[in-house]
Amino acid sequence: MTEALLDVRDLRLGVVQKRATLHAILKGVSFQILPGEAYGLVGESGSGKSVTSLAIMGLLGKPLSVTGGALLFKGQNLLDLSKREMRRLRGNRIAMIFQEPMTALNPLATVGRQIAEMYMLHQGKGRQEAQELAIEALASVRVPNPDRRAKDYPHQMSGGLRQRVMIAMALACDPDLLIADEPTTALDVTVQAEVLRLIKDLCAERGTAVLFISHDLGVIASICQRVGVMYAGCLVEENETKALFQDPRHEYTRGLLGALPQLGSRSQNGRRRLVDIDSIIADRSKLTETSFIVPRRPQGGQA
Amino acid sequence: MSGPLLRVDDLHVRFPVSGAGLLGSGRRMLHAVNGVSFELAKGECLSIVGESGCGKSTTALSIVGLQEPTKGTIRYRDQPLNGADAPSRLQRAKAVQMVFQDPYASLNPRQSIHTSLAAPLRLHGVTSASEISDRVEVMLNSVGLTPDQAKRYPHEFSGGQRQRIGIARALILEPEVVVLDEPVSALDVSIRAQIINLLLDLQEKFSLSYLMISHDLSVVEHMSDRVLVMYFGQIVEEGGWQDIFEAPAHPYTRRLIAAIPKPGFSSDEMAQKTDPTPGLPSGRGFVSDGSNAPDVFVAPAPSELVEFAPGHRVRLSPAD
Ligand SMILES: Nc1ncnc2c1ncn2[C@@H]1O[C@H](COP(=O)(O)OP(=O)(O)O)[C@@H](O)[C@H]1O
Ligand SMILES: Nc1ncnc2c1ncn2[C@@H]1O[C@H](COP(=O)(O)OP(=O)(O)O)[C@@H](O)[C@H]1O
Ligand SMILES: [Mg+2]
Ligand SMILES: [Mg+2]
Numbered sequence: 001m002t003e004a005l006l007d008v009r010d011l012r013l014g015v016v017q018k019r020a021t022l023h024a025i026l027k028g029v030s031f032q033i034l035p036g037e038a039y040g041l042v043g044e045s046g047s048g049k050s051v052t053s054l055a056i057m058g059l060l061g062k063p064l065s066v067t068g069g070a071l072l073f074k075g076q077n078l079l080d081l082s083k084r085e086m087r088r089l090r091g092n093r094i095a096m097i098f099q100e101p102m103t104a105l106n107p108l109a110t111v112g113r114q115i116a117e118m119y120m121l122h123q124g125k126g127r128q129e130a131q132e133l134a135i136e137a138l139a140s141v142r143v144p145n146p147d148r149r150a151k152d153y154p155h156q157m158s159g160g161l162r163q164r165v166m167i168a169m170a171l172a173c174d175p176d177l178l179i180a181d182e183p184t185t186a187l188d189v190t191v192q193a194e195v196l197r198l199i200k201d202l203c204a205e206r207g208t209a210v211l212f213i214s215h216d217l218g219v220i221a222s223i224c225q226r227v228g229v230m231y232a233g234c235l236v237e238e239n240e241t242k243a244l245f246q247d248p249r250h251e252y253t254r255g256l257l258g259a260l261p262q263l264g265s266r267s268q269n270g271r272r273r274l275v276d277i278d279s280i281i282a283d284r285s286k287l288t289e290t291s292f293i294v295p296r297r298p299q300g301g302q303a
Numbered sequence: 304m305s306g307p308l309l310r311v312d313d314l315h316v317r318f319p320v321s322g323a324g325l326l327g328s329g330r331r332m333l334h335a336v337n338g339v340s341f342e343l344a345k346g347e348c349l350s351i352v353g354e355s356g357c358g359k360s361t362t363a364l365s366i367v368g369l370q371e372p373t374k375g376t377i378r379y380r381d382q383p384l385n386g387a388d389a390p391s392r393l394q395r396a397k398a399v400q401m402v403f404q405d406p407y408a409s410l411n412p413r414q415s416i417h418t419s420l421a422a423p424l425r426l427h428g429v430t431s432a433s434e435i436s437d438r439v440e441v442m443l444n445s446v447g448l449t450p451d452q453a454k455r456y457p458h459e460f461s462g463g464q465r466q467r468i469g470i471a472r473a474l475i476l477e478p479e480v481v482v483l484d485e486p487v488s489a490l491d492v493s494i495r496a497q498i499i500n501l502l503l504d505l506q507e508k509f510s511l512s513y514l515m516i517s518h519d520l521s522v523v524e525h526m527s528d529r530v531l532v533m534y535f536g537q538i539v540e541e542g543g544w545q546d547i548f549e550a551p552a553h554p555y556t557r558r559l560i561a562a563i564p565k566p567g568f569s570s571d572e573m574a575q576k577t578d579p580t581p582g583l584p585s586g587r588g589f590v591s592d593g594s595n596a597p598d599v600f601v602a603p604a605p606s607e608l609v610e611f612a613p614g615h616r617v618r619l620s621p622a623d
Pocket of ligand 4: 359360361
């Protein structure tokens with residue numbers, strides 16, 4: 001069996017003050033990502049997707065803190081690393097892209113320079129070579145006229161182009177894991193499709209594993225081999241993406257799928273009433289008492 | 304009634320753009336809406352789709368009287384809603400109402416729900432306090448809230464409940480036409496399903512006509528009777544929901560439909576499902592294939608909506 005690239009074991013975190021947990025947010029989340037695999041986390045807002053990714057990146061800020069569990073990356077517990085070691089890992093072995101690229105880009109520097117800095121910082125390249133690599137990186141994320149576009153400032157670009165720049169920066173150092181937190185949520189559907197295609201192709205080409213976070217099951221389905229469903233700080237179900245859609249086991253997953261208007265279903269079966277999760281589930285607080293984590297088949301990887 | 308409830312004819316909205324034009328001092332105009340015409344029938348849900356900036360909201364705002372058209376007419380039951388003979392805001396409010404994406408922005412934070420819902424009734428001459436209370440109560444029930452919640456203020460409600468309040472406020476004067484601008488875009492999946500069900504129930508109960516704007520195409524397919532596809536200020540395709548979702552003709556519509564992420568399908572499988580482009584009448588070409596953005600500062604080349612099949616129309620230009 002392939003060893004997991006990332007092994008999240010019983011991760012717990014919450015609002016912590018003076019070493020006391022005031023409020024538990026993640027209540028023991030476990031999942032594994034194999035090298036080169038695209039794994040999706042789906043859930044409604046507040047279910048704990050973003051805090052999971054921030055914990056992995058070592059970017060949880062006050063008042064949040066990890067209270068238990070382990071984050072094994074290539075066998076090493078990220079929770080044991082110093083701030084400095086974590087910083088070296090970030091951007092280099094684990095990279096992240098967000099919903100709003102503007103918050104992660106420096107508005108005062110050209111995008112070419114910002115990508116070049118990744119090569120200088122993490123790979124010790126000289127300025128000249130780094131600049132050439134930055135233009136190549138822009139070309140690899142299918143930005144038209146990359147040598148001219150490298151001179152643009154972030155605000156001169158559309159949302160879709162800015163997200164491409166973020167992807168170029170994130171993949172600059174060939175990380176083992178790319179974490180993408182709702183990277184296409186703010187984009188139009190045609191632009192979203194292009195960005196998803198890009199992430200999918202580039203990561204497959206380079207063997208980069210992806211942790212893809214979205215509230216949109218359709219988006220997850222188009223990019224991930226396996227998916228975990230989060231609800232109220234718990235992973236309630238995990239399965240291969242197709243199997244999850246065809247045979248959801250957990251009450252909440254079933255509710256979630258039934259609540260979605262599914263394209264094409266109206267012409268086949270007429271307009272059905274969407275499932276109201278609250279009316280089929282008597283007690284939401286009991287939802288996290290069960291979970292359906294289908295054990296991964298041993299061959300794993302590119303299923 | 305014969306004929307449409309609402310008729311929009313050759314609607315144009317232009318916005319002056321700050322800064323001089325490329326060729327000197329002439330003031331440039333952005334053509335946000337560029338000759339849009341359509342009809343809305345009693346009891347139907349007509350949706351407008353297209354990417355952000357294509358003019359959907361500007362069209363909607365023109366209809367509810369929040370944006371003055373540069374040119375064109377909007378008629379409700381054959382009476383003009385804009386121009387010199389337009390009705391007063393008060394009269395218009397009984398015909399056409401709007402529900403916004405962010406209900407919070409449309410509610411006064413310092414007014415209780417009761418006050419927010421009672422105000423339009425008072426403005427329309429309902430003076431009896433008991434009648435007002437009754438109507439507010441009935442309306443709250445209709446949208447799935449309880450009458451005792453009327454004393455509360457907007458910040459005390461969740462996003463889904465606020466949208467219910469926004470809907471109650473739009474319906475309190477019993478309008479026939481309701482414009483819905485991204486009514487469920489800000490909501491989580493489970494809440495979104497509840498609000499979609501509610502909108503469909505209310506439509507049936509009160510025979511409402513909806514003009515809906517949504518970027519979520521699966522919601523549009525679920526709710527609409529007919530669909531308009533807008534592209535840079537123009538309608539490029541118009542048809543029944545099945546025409547648009549199962550037999551899209553215009554290249555832009557086809558790109559839009561193909562781009563929808565679908566649970567259960569990988570994107571490769573979807574690409575294979577797209578059929579070849581339908582044949583065009585001879586001497587005609589598509590006005591644009593959607594791969595290059597047209598210049599929104601110049602008037603478009605001559606083109607017209609040509610009927611492909613009954614009720615299914617596509618924008619074509621003379622091929623050259
Ligand atoms: N800085 C914070 N302080 C307190 N609670 C927080 C903080 N950040 C997130 N939370 C809480 O943690 C839960 C999970 O949040 P998040 O991971 O952002 O959800 P998601 O990304 O799934 O929408 C939410 O209930 C949220 O209110
Ligand atoms: N008040 C305004 N002044 C100037 N430009 C505007 C104004 N309102 C909208 N626009 C522009 O008109 C175009 C259409 O906008 P809008 O109708 O909001 O698009 P949509 O709702 O389809 O996203 C956009 O380019 C937008 O920037
Ligand atoms: Mg989040
Ligand atoms: Mg809009």
